[in-house]
Amino acid sequence: MKSRKLKALMPTGRHAVIGVPFLWLFLFFMLPFFIVLKISFAEADVAIPPYTEIYSFVEQKLQVILNLGNYVMLSEDELYISAYLGSLKMAFISTVLCLVIGFPMAYGIARANKDTQTVLLLLIMMPTWTAILIRVYAWMGILSNNGLLNAFLLHIGVISEPLQILNTNLAVYIGVVYSYLPFMVLPLFANLVKHDLSLLEAGSDLGSTNFNNFWKITVPLAKNGIIAGCMLVFIPVVGEFVIPELLGGPETLMIGKVLWQEFFNNRDWPVASALAVVMLAILIVPIILFNRSQAKELEGKA
Amino acid sequence: MAVASGAYKKALEGDQKPKEVLVKIDRVTKKFDETIAVDDVSLTINKGEIFALLGGSGSGKSTLLRMLAGFERPTEGRIFLDGQDITDMPPYERPINMMFQSYALFPHMTVAQNIAFGLKQDRMSKTEIDERVAEMLKLVQMSQYAKRKPHQLSGGQRQRVALARSLAKSPKLLLLDEPMGALDKKLRSQMQLELVEIIERVGVTCVMVTHDQEEAMTMAERIAIMHLGWIAQIGSPIDIYETPTSRMVCEFIGNVNLFDGRVVEDMEGHALIASPDLERAIYVGHGVTTSVQDKQITYAIRPEKLLVTTEMPTCEYNWSRGKVHDIAYLGGHSVFYVQLPSGKIVQSFVANAERRGARPTWGDEVYVWWEDDSGVALRS
Amino acid sequence: MKRFSFSNVMLVLGLLFIYMPMVILVIYSFNASKLVTVWGGWSVKWYVGLLDNTQLMNSVGRSLEIAFYTAISAVILGTLAAFVLTRITRFKGRTLFGGLVTAPLVMPEVITGLSLLLLFVAMAQMIGWPQERGILTIWIAHTTFCASYVAVVVSARLRELDMSIEEAAMDLGAKPWKVFMLITIPMIAPSLAAGGMMSFALSLDDLVLASFVSGPGSTTLPMEVFSAVRLGVKPEINAVASLILLVVSIFTFLVWFFSRKAEKRRLKAIQQAMDETTGAANLAGPDSRRDPSQQHAPA
Numbered sequence: 010m011k012s013r014k015l016k017a018l019m020p021t022g023r024h025a026v027i028g029v030p031f032l033w034l035f036l037f038f039m040l041p042f043f044i045v046l047k048i049s050f051a052e053a054d055v056a057i058p059p060y061t062e063i064y065s066f067v068e069q070k071l072q073v074i075l076n077l078g079n080y081v082m083l084s085e086d087e088l089y090i091s092a093y094l095g096s097l098k099m100a101f102i103s104t105v106l107c108l109v110i111g112f113p114m115a116y117g118i119a120r121a122n123k124d125t126q127t128v129l130l131l132l133i134m135m136p137t138w139t140a141i142l143i144r145v146y147a148w149m150g151i152l153s154n155n156g157l158l159n160a161f162l163l164h165i166g167v168i169s170e171p172l173q174i175l176n177t178n179l180a181v182y183i184g185v186v187y188s189y190l191p192f193m194v195l196p197l198f199a200n201l202v203k204h205d206l207s208l209l210e211a212g213s214d215l216g217s218t219n220f221n222n223f224w225k226i227t228v229p230l231a232k233n234g235i236i237a238g239c240m241l242v243f244i245p246v247v248g249e250f251v252i253p254e255l256l257g258g259p260e261t262l263m264i265g266k267v268l269w270q271e272f273f274n275n276r277d278w279p280v281a282s283a284l285a286v287v288m289l290a291i292l293i294v295p296i297i298l299f300n301r302s303q304a305k306e307l308e309g310k311a
Numbered sequence: 312m313a314v315a316s317g318a319y320k321k322a323l324e325g326d327q328k329p330k331e332v333l334v335k336i337d338r339v340t341k342k343f344d345e346t347i348a349v350d351d352v353s354l355t356i357n358k359g360e361i362f363a364l365l366g367g368s369g370s371g372k373s374t375l376l377r378m379l380a381g382f383e384r385p386t387e388g389r390i391f392l393d394g395q396d397i398t399d400m401p402p403y404e405r406p407i408n409m410m411f412q413s414y415a416l417f418p419h420m421t422v423a424q425n426i427a428f429g430l431k432q433d434r435m436s437k438t439e440i441d442e443r444v445a446e447m448l449k450l451v452q453m454s455q456y457a458k459r460k461p462h463q464l465s466g467g468q469r470q471r472v473a474l475a476r477s478l479a480k481s482p483k484l485l486l487l488d489e490p491m492g493a494l495d496k497k498l499r500s501q502m503q504l505e506l507v508e509i510i511e512r513v514g515v516t517c518v519m520v521t522h523d524q525e526e527a528m529t530m531a532e533r534i535a536i537m538h539l540g541w542i543a544q545i546g547s548p549i550d551i552y553e554t555p556t557s558r559m560v561c562e563f564i565g566n567v568n569l570f571d572g573r574v575v576e577d578m579e580g581h582a583l584i585a586s587p588d589l590e591r592a593i594y595v596g597h598g599v600t601t602s603v604q605d606k607q608i609t610y611a612i613r614p615e616k617l618l619v620t621t622e623m624p625t626c627e628y629n630w631s632r633g634k635v636h637d638i639a640y641l642g643g644h645s646v647f648y649v650q651l652p653s654g655k656i657v658q659s660f661v662a663n664a665e666r667r668g669a670r671p672t673w674g675d676e677v678y679v680w681w682e683d684d685s686g687v688a689l690r691s
Numbered sequence: 692m693k694r695f696s697f698s699n700v701m702l703v704l705g706l707l708f709i710y711m712p713m714v715i716l717v718i719y720s721f722n723a724s725k726l727v728t729v730w731g732g733w734s735v736k737w738y739v740g741l742l743d744n745t746q747l748m749n750s751v752g753r754s755l756e757i758a759f760y761t762a763i764s765a766v767i768l769g770t771l772a773a774f775v776l777t778r779i780t781r782f783k784g785r786t787l788f789g790g791l792v793t794a795p796l797v798m799p800e801v802i803t804g805l806s807l808l809l810l811f812v813a814m815a816q817m818i819g820w821p822q823e824r825g826i827l828t829i830w831i832a833h834t835t836f837c838a839s840y841v842a843v844v845v846s847a848r849l850r851e852l853d854m855s856i857e858e859a860a861m862d863l864g865a866k867p868w869k870v871f872m873l874i875t876i877p878m879i880a881p882s883l884a885a886g887g888m889m890s891f892a893l894s895l896d897d898l899v900l901a902s903f904v905s906g907p908g909s910t911t912l913p914m915e916v917f918s919a920v921r922l923g924v925k926p927e928i929n930a931v932a933s934l935i936l937l938v939v940s941i942f943t944f945l946v947w948f949f950s951r952k953a954e955k956r957r958l959k960a961i962q963q964a965m966d967e968t969t970g971a972a973n974l975a976g977p978d979s980r981r982d983p984s985q986q987h988a989p990a
Contacts, residue, residue: 147713
């Protein structure tokens, strides 16, 4: 009854208010995907731009040539398949690691007193304002063969010769968890801080252990925060380019890196487009999940 | 409230002025999706009166008020102000102003800027605005706080500012949404009368929404009781309390004892009602005009009119034996819960006029009785 | 009561994990040795050397320019989107609109970058615009994804606003756009500022989108840094990175400092108001609060 809508009150400016952001996002976010889809059916060509047109209109005949070759190649070439699998594996393991490390951190911040909370939140947020490039770069100096970590380990005598960490998958895991940890902690905190502490007290009062309280009360209530945090890590990591490029080695096959190489090194735009289309098809379910949890969280149904 | 309020005084004195209609709500219905918030409501509000919409949550009273303000558009029906159809007029063009429940003061403006906001929209000159703001501040006795921000004010002070702001444009109609909702109980009764006084001094017509019957009875000249989107009864506070027209109204306002029964004798000058809960018939001092088929009726009597005594009444009707089941001591009066032989428990208010008197106590055999004209016979 | 719980230990370890590499980076930017991993004493020569690197300095200027424009446009676009999401609850395509606003938050940058580039190429072919890629196209790309961040921040604020304040303004005669300018905007100003600063930082940081949609001669700072570091650690880059870290930390500190100051001032004002009202009630008594029974005595 008291749902307050100003909707009926703005018949004039209303269309402009909706229209401007809608048009912008449609033109610069949605429409490009259709162009990517179109070009994924084209063939690479030595021209500007470097692909063939998929339709032609000659002698009153409209010809549409859909070249499925790019997709056939993706499904047949071992390299692409293992790159997709490698990305998914990397994203999954990193997401789990971020959740395991990030949840206690978010919980700790949510339970801290108000002043400390502000400071801690800023400490978590500050790295997100710093270029991911620089944070990843910082690890290069630490992890390299003659870097700080190896120097330290040699010094205390744990190892006798430098470990190869940089340019391996381990370095990529470290870099990904390091870079994406704040994106896990912030939505979890936003959710956890809204929890009513008396629920846990009620649980304890009814004889539940702290451990049981955590699994039966805190975790289910934090569901939307967990989904949002996991998706904020998982989805971008699947397409991550900078971290595998700088920290990974030849064994690191990730789709973002492969796409980049196809596009910039091979100048094969159609194959790069096909790679993007398949990546989007894989990610569409997580993206929808994220959008839903986001909508719920914003409606305050946490 | 033990104080003679403006509204009560007027009701007692009777209103000599001819009534002039200001607002006419004509068969208005409002639907939200499938739920009907306001269901075919028609009513008129007279110039200069304070009118209250009283009801529980979900009764549609707030929706009706928001339609008057222009924040909701009726699904069906029209609303007229001073003869002009304002149904489709946006809120910013209506000569109607509202005092919000949360006061809705602009947090980034001072008290004076808040009051001046509406005047600025009318493109008044600066000197005129300043004069009007000063006048309003004086009216609500807030002159010394003109430069304060809302968060530097107490609840009662915020309410005064909100009132001044809604009166500044001299609206034809003032709307009050739960005017005392944000105040604590002690401040409430004081502010109720102060609000009435200011409104009367300004002479503005006022529609208020409240769920608090005491507030409605203190402040309003007429009350509409709303229930599930329709109006159950409209009348003065005295009408509504003393002659409710339905069971719903009399249960909503105050406490009541209800006896279901059948009309056994219906004459022009009196009627007799037999209730299974009472050993003796109920005598009503007027005809109740029942139909031939349906003799079912409910007799309602307020607890303060149901008297408790230890001596057996001598009259033929309107009393019953009983046993004191429970007593609640409330200071000014006590509530006696008396169990009748049928098992029904009735309430009686007994004024504590003496500090310690000999009175019936738990388990005592007592009699309850009432005057012929104390109760009301209800058809629905 | 401070408890030494598991979550607090994790919090400290997590923060150490986040900040250690940055601290090490800053320390090594003052290393005199050309070899990045060997400590050769303190020196500021890499910082001095930066000033002579005109190519790098040009890219810094370009990046700042783009970030500045992006911050302004993303705040406008994002606020409009947030307003639509929170205040216009029902219109055709609302679900699509909500999706379009939140999807850029998680969309892998390589996809967004590639798709935008292909759009610009297709547009250049069809309508001849944009003729060349550069600052303008980077600005469009950055505005699109920064607007989403602004929309999320601003809509959270809009949702917790008491809607009756806006209604009150309309009730007092202000037309909808005036309500928005005079009431809504001032009340959400802090989140607009936060959104703007966030967009500025995001735009300054972006490498992938800029790499796709930039043209020759319009390299941004992250692109310069990237092409330098892909082959290994370089002392000049340590200096650049340290400067960026310095700016961000000063900035973070200022945000904290001013928000704390404002909060303290607010609490003090409330306390003062409460003291005064209770004081006035005790002192003035029946004078300031007239006795209603006298006012309504029968005339």
